[in-house]
Amino acid sequence: MISKTARYALRILGYLVERPGERIQGDQIALATGVPSNYLSKILNQLRKQRIVESQKGWGGGFVLAPRSGRIPILDVVELFDGRIPQRECVFNLGLCDASHPCPLHDHWAQISTQLDGMLRTVTVGELGTVNLENGAQKRPRRKANGTRSR
Amino acid sequence: MISKTARYALRILGYLVERPGERIQGDQIALATGVPSNYLSKILNQLRKQRIVESQKGWGGGFVLAPRSGRIPILDVVELFDGRIPQRECVFNLGLCDASHPCPLHDHWAQISTQLDGMLRTVTVGELGTVNLENGAQKRPRRKANGTRSR
DNA sequence: ATCTCAAGGGATAAACTCATCCACAGAGAG
DNA sequence: CTCTCTGTGGATGAGTTTATCCCTTGAGAT
Structure with missing residues (x-):
């Protein structure tokens, strides 16, 4: 699905989402x-x-959530990768199936x-924040906290 | 899904389901x-x-729905092919997610x-009968209707 | 300028699902 | 018995998704 x-x-x-404004390396995120x-x-x-995250190459680089991304519905993200979901079609594709010729599973x-x-459509990216990751560790910065974040 | x-x-x-007791060839069903x-x-x-259908080889052979199959929930069929669906897990697998540590999408x-x-679990195989197939044709027997269905 | 760090991105591989091919087995017709 | 019909089942192939490799690009540090 x-x-x-x-x-x-x-x-x-x-x-x-839980680290707003903080630039985090790909490896760190992967971990x-x-x-x-x-x-x-x-x-x-x-x-x-898609401007959902911003990236920075080189020393001190990494990824940050773009400022406005908290507001976008997660549908946008899902459709980015899975394409537009054909919601109209019945799950089972049991032949023709629409409101006038419902298949046995149509109403369900x-x-x-x-x-x-x-x-x-309702849940936004910003609401994904409280996710419990499998390994609750890796919250430490892992880099020498350098100051120059001038960009 | x-x-x-x-x-x-x-x-x-x-x-x-719509042809109870009638032995139908694979090619015919495919068509x-x-x-x-x-x-x-x-x-x-x-x-x-899985004893959901019965088959018969050779001349006059084909497939029929097993007598009791009308009563089984379609879940049985789905699980036969897709394996047990991990209903407990949240769709998004956003890390740990259960009732006590719900992920942001858990309730939804x-x-x-x-x-x-x-x-x-509710819908049974027997209720699949009114399916509208794309090509409504091919309802003719296609075989010389021979009598010997003795089995 | 040069070095190093980290993202960018093309090519490739592995895994899984979906589909096809073809030789075999069993059953009825003749 | 032999022939044909039709399901059985192993092997193989195509297509898609998921994952890896590795070289390139850009940016800050020195």
Whole structure:
């Protein structure tokens, strides 16, 4: 229903939400979230292209959540990776299925579909903050806390 | 969420439900349901091993829904192909997530999960009967209606 | 300028799902 | 018995998603 990649993305964002304004290295995020390091860079890259995160190369570089990203619905993130979800179609694709010719599961699915859609539209990235990561560790900065964050 | 294979299976069963006691060839089912012929045989084979359908080889052979199959919940079919669905886990796998340490999406998901689970447990194979197949044709027997169905 | 650090990004591989091919087995017709 | 019909089942292939490798690019430190 929702790809692993999109879930990774939400997980990463949940981690970044809790560290607003703090630039964090990819490796650090990978470590903390459990997302494979190399794959994570691909995901963050896509998020960057959509201006959901901002990145900085070189010494002291890393990723930060973009200022306005807290407000966007998680649907935007999911659709970034999974494409537009064809909510209209019944789960089971049991042949033709619409309001006038409902398949046996249509009504059941319509409710579920509506709720799912509602969740994706209602919950924002900013609300992902309280995520409990598997390994609660890795909250230390891990870098010598250098001052020059001039950008 | 639910694999294409499992959806194929439900579709096939929906077709068979409407033809109780009638032995129908794989090719005929494939034609009517749109499931790829070669793949369909694999699916029906699994359904046979679970005694959900019965099969008959040779001349006049084919598949029939097993007598008691109308009563089984579609969950059984879905789990046959997709394995046990980890309903307890939150969709997003956002780290640890249970009732005591809910992730931000937990409550939303709990509702959806419950409904989905309910649907899979409540709806039976027998209720799949009114499925509208894409190509409403192919209802003709296609074989010389021979009598010997003695088995 | 040069070095090092960390993200960017293309190529490739591994894993999984979906689909096809073909030889075999069993059953009825003749 | 032999022929044909149809399901059985192993092997293989295609396609997609997930993951890894590694070279390049850009930026700050010195």
